[in-house]
Amino acid sequence: MPTLDEELFPSTPGKFKIDHRSYGINRQFYRFFASTSTMFLWALFLIALTVSYLSFQSFVDSSTRYLSASWGGLQWEKQVRTSAEIHRAGGMSVLVTGASGFVGTHVSLALKRRGDGVVGLDNFNNYYDPSLKKARKALVNRHGVFVVEGDVNDARLLDKLLDIVAFTHVMHLAAQAGVRYAMENPNSYVHSNIAGLVTLLEACKSANPQPAIVWASSSSVYGLNEKVPFSELDRTDQPASLYAATKKAGEEITHTYNHIYGLSITGLRFFTVYGPWGRPDMAYFSFTRNILQGKPITVYRGKNKVDLARDFTYIDDIVKGCLGSLDTSGKSTGSGGRKKGPAAYRIFNLGNTSPVTVPALVRILEEHLKTKAKKNILDMPGNGDVPFTHANISSARVELGYKPTTDLRTGLKKFVRWYLSYYGYDAVQP
Numbered sequence: 001m002p003t004l005d006e007e008l009f010p011s012t013p014g015k016f017k018i019d020h021r022s023y024g025i026n027r028q029f030y031r032f033f034a035s036t037s038t039m040f041l042w043a044l045f046l047i048a049l050t051v052s053y054l055s056f057q058s059f060v061d062s063s064t065r066y067l068s069a070s071w072g073g074l075q076w077e078k079q080v081r082t083s084a085e086i087h088r089a090g091g092m093s094v095l096v097t098g099a100s101g102f103v104g105t106h107v108s109l110a111l112k113r114r115g116d117g118v119v120g121l122d123n124f125n126n127y128y129d130p131s132l133k134k135a136r137k138a139l140v141n142r143h144g145v146f147v148v149e150g151d152v153n154d155a156r157l158l159d160k161l162l163d164i165v166a167f168t169h170v171m172h173l174a175a176q177a178g179v180r181y182a183m184e185n186p187n188s189y190v191h192s193n194i195a196g197l198v199t200l201l202e203a204c205k206s207a208n209p210q211p212a213i214v215w216a217s218s219s220s221v222y223g224l225n226e227k228v229p230f231s232e233l234d235r236t237d238q239p240a241s242l243y244a245a246t247k248k249a250g251e252e253i254t255h256t257y258n259h260i261y262g263l264s265i266t267g268l269r270f271f272t273v274y275g276p277w278g279r280p281d282m283a284y285f286s287f288t289r290n291i292l293q294g295k296p297i298t299v300y301r302g303k304n305k306v307d308l309a310r311d312f313t314y315i316d317d318i319v320k321g322c323l324g325s326l327d328t329s330g331k332s333t334g335s336g337g338r339k340k341g342p343a344a345y346r347i348f349n350l351g352n353t354s355p356v357t358v359p360a361l362v363r364i365l366e367e368h369l370k371t372k373a374k375k376n377i378l379d380m381p382g383n384g385d386v387p388f389t390h391a392n393i394s395s396a397r398v399e400l401g402y403k404p405t406t407d408l409r410t411g412l413k414k415f416v417r418w419y420l421s422y423y424g425y426d427a428v429q430p
């Protein structure tokens with residue numbers, strides 16, 4: 001006698017046999033009906049099981065997201081509001097993106113020092129040592145700047161911040177930096193410098209009031225331009241790297257938001273910024289580390305053995321240019337996504353106006369560090385580098401009162417002093 005299981009799910013073909021001699025037609029019909037309805041019940045049971053499993057999963061996911069979200073809540077909102085408070089007459093409240101980056105840290109401190117409200121935003125990615133970013137965060141925290149951990153691609157977070165505080169300005173410095181890394185990780189440039197920028201502009205255009213925006217473009221947009229010094233009127237349609245291309249795209253994208261929504265936009269073309277709390281991926285920083293550790297450095301050389309040169313610009317000068325831009329930006333004219341009139345659209349070079357060759361940079365570091373570098377001289381690989389940069393800053397001088405005052409020797413001395421106090425002489429890090 002077969003069991004019920006065997007009858008419903010016969011394992012042997014032909015095992016489920018109907019004996020026409022012993023079962024009548026009704027019996028046959030009944031058995032067919034019984035097995036079909038049982039299968040139907042089983043199917044229902046399985047569907048219900050799957051649905052409950054999926055709902056449970058999504059509950060677990062959303063709770064985890066909620067619990068692990070580093071923003072939100074009453075206490076968090078209070079910290080944001082307090083940090084954004086203005087403590088001087090005619091002051092501004094500024095949302096600084098990339099606030100734990102090199103330039104973001106210095107700009108946040110300078111704004112706070114003069115009594116402006118500042119809220120920082122940073123995603124603390126690991127493009128370079130995140131512990132340096134955390135140390136910068138601790139530094140600005142000590143001066144009353146609250147840094148929110150989040151990404152400029154997070155539209156909900158941006159909307160929330162712009163909802164809590166009526167920011168007068170956004171200083172947008174969050175970006176994927178570095179010229180040569182773009183060949184290793186191109187998508188990271190699209191993610192931060194294009195998608196992140198658009199997400200930020202979308203949030204700003206919908207805000208009421210709309211903040212004015214000052215953001216970091218780059219000297220690299222001049223690409224293969226050979227006319228020196230580089231003027232804002234020179235062509236910028238020959239980028240040599242994806243980094244440069246995304247920054248140039250940013251200039252075009254911001255123009256459309258200015259045109260359609262009345263956002264006040266100022267793009268700053270920074271020229272190889274250096275100084276204390278700088279970026280470990282940049283040449284002056286990695287050369288210092290290697291020289292102190294007795295490791296060789298690679299010095300690239302251009303075509304026909306010509307030395308590469310950069311218009312190295314000291315961080316304090318850049319900060320003055322950023323503050324000058326915020327002070328003169330004028331207001332955005334739109335509100336809630338509607339343009340009410342024209343707003344400023346500006347682009348400025350922020351450089352030093354006196355390029356220095358890379359071998360000369362190395363000589364200055366050797367003097368400050370009192371140590372000879374072990375140099376490997378290599379022809380510049382085709383990886384996005386440009387042979388030289390040189391800024392014409394007449395526009396910034398007239399419009400922003402920008403006047404760089406620190407030469408490379410003096411600036412590197414300050415950098416080396418900071419480096420030694422931060423890492424020590426025999427540091428293995430970063």
Ligand SMILES: O=C(O)[C@H]1O[C@H](OP(=O)(O)OP(=O)(O)OC[C@H]2O[C@@H](n3ccc(=O)[nH]c3=O)[C@H](O)[C@@H]2O)[C@H](O)[C@@H](O)[C@H]1O
Binds near residue numbers: 177218219281300386
């Ligand atoms: O103005 C900008 O918009 C950019 O400035 C900076 O780019 P760059 O001017 O390329 O600075 P950086 O990497 O310090 O190389 C300096 C020089 O050293 C040479 N260099 C570099 C590395 C090395 O190992 N050897 C070497 O010779 C190298 O060939 C070059 O000639 C920022 O990183 C970038 O994010 C962006 O902000």
